[in-house]
Amino acid sequence: MADHLVLLAPSSNRVYAGAAEVLMTAELAIMLGGEAAVERISLAGIGYLALAIDVLDEATAAALGRLSGAYAVFRREGDHLRPLPLARPDRFDDDLVTIPKYPGKTNEQFTRLLVNVTLASLTRVTDGPLTVLDPMCGRGTTLSTALVLGHDAAGVESDLKAVEAYAAFLKTYLRRHRLKHSADLTPVRREGRSLGRRLDVVVTPEGGGRQQGLTVFSGDTRQSAALHGRRRFDAVVVDAPYGIVHGSQATATKRDRSAAGLLSEALGVWAGQLKTGGALGLSWNTYGLSRERLTSLAEQAGLRPLDSTPYLSFGHRVDSSIHRDVLVAVKA
Template identity: 45%
Template structure:
């Protein structure tokens, strides 16, 4: 059977880097089940030349479309075909690694994801993993022109990854400073890249009362595309996530992806009665928000949530998602340690 090796992308975060091979194995299993033409088998880990690899077999050689799909794994740096006789020790003696031409979906400069540095930023590799797994659980292709919503978007890591894939990105966050920081960042980034765009921040009113502020951005990779209306959209609202329906229409989004507040570390507004105060439990907020978010999903769409398991278990979150009419997807184990107060996991559910 054809055998392949994925070279793991170096991670600036040491802790996440240590988890990357195991998380890549789980992510690869999802790609195999929901994206590739043939099932992947014998997924394992090894080190070649002192570097971490994930290895696997396929019943038939990978085609160009399969390689292109695997190019989007969140922690893949390079993909090789393995040729020759067996493995001995850690040196792959007798094996040749044949590089395969990767074709990721990314259509923008990687600094869109890496420039921003701030306390509490979600690792961009994990953000990409969460988006990948969520889209693959939906009825929509990873390479489609999708509409993505992050209802607790912070400073926009999820939005930026969606833009990298060519998707339209929509976000909402209660923290005005985070929304302001993202607004300044995306405007500056578009100017520095000299991409044709429009950007405006407008007040949102209901019955003459100011209920929030909204950033609206449209951009294209070229002036001709912009003139032809072939643009990507970014829209971010400063408001409480429980009020998402006031700003977005039902069945507006193909996927919803969010990294829930990590409890003690960050807290979360909107979790207590009346939406006041600071909730220390991410599931307290999620239980109130999921019915609202589910209304915004198109049929066949999927909702992906990551959260700190110290704030609630898988069974509790699964019950919350099911009670909103969503079907929880069976996934491999993605739980991993972040720090002494955070053990992160993810869950994905599809809207029938």
């Protein structure tokens, strides 16, 4: 008998909503480290994730609070459902992640899932805040999600306009929410040459507590190690380009349809930026690059891909030209 039931929040994205239950089943199984069986059940026509546990211990309750789409938790008592508190650890309102709207933005629920499964896969002993690098960060969905979850964030993005737009959004957001912060977008120069810009933010969440930091460089992801220097990260979390350009058709035809070429060069750089025992979580379009090929690229980069059952359950359709999957690999 499953004793605890999780009601999932509806996704605003209809396509994602269709896959969300399956994805979150795997997400929760990974977050719980195989300690509790997670299954999908339906009660009176409503879907739930069911956990066969007698007592909701602190670690499980914390995992449910972080889950990408948990809405409410119940304990099953005979025919009745008793609501339990759902403690969200979020240090900022979710509007930090949901307000920005732009073509090419990664689904917010999916981003939280990707961060969760990656951080749950670290093999290093961690206690406290972590550092998350998104080396193709767009306008920062992963970075803002990492901040919401209490971590420090770092990024690289080749589109300077995206970095500028993220900087402008953050400055306005932090000022409007009256959060104590500094936010600076400054030029990066080496040997007199302009290399782009960097964004540095330090913010204290509402209610106080630890200051959190964010650093983003404009530039090519293959230069990520050069840009971030000696800094090492607990996790690299990245939603790779789908080979589809959200914008002008003229540039679309010039782009490599698959991200294979870029990833084969970038994976080694990112692996070098991970701490030992750190983890990479990468989502990509399988139409341009098979799982087998990507797994072998990750191995060549010195990472160990995780391939137990829940890790193989993330494939889902995004649209007619994108079938997205997730690869998690650890740095041994």
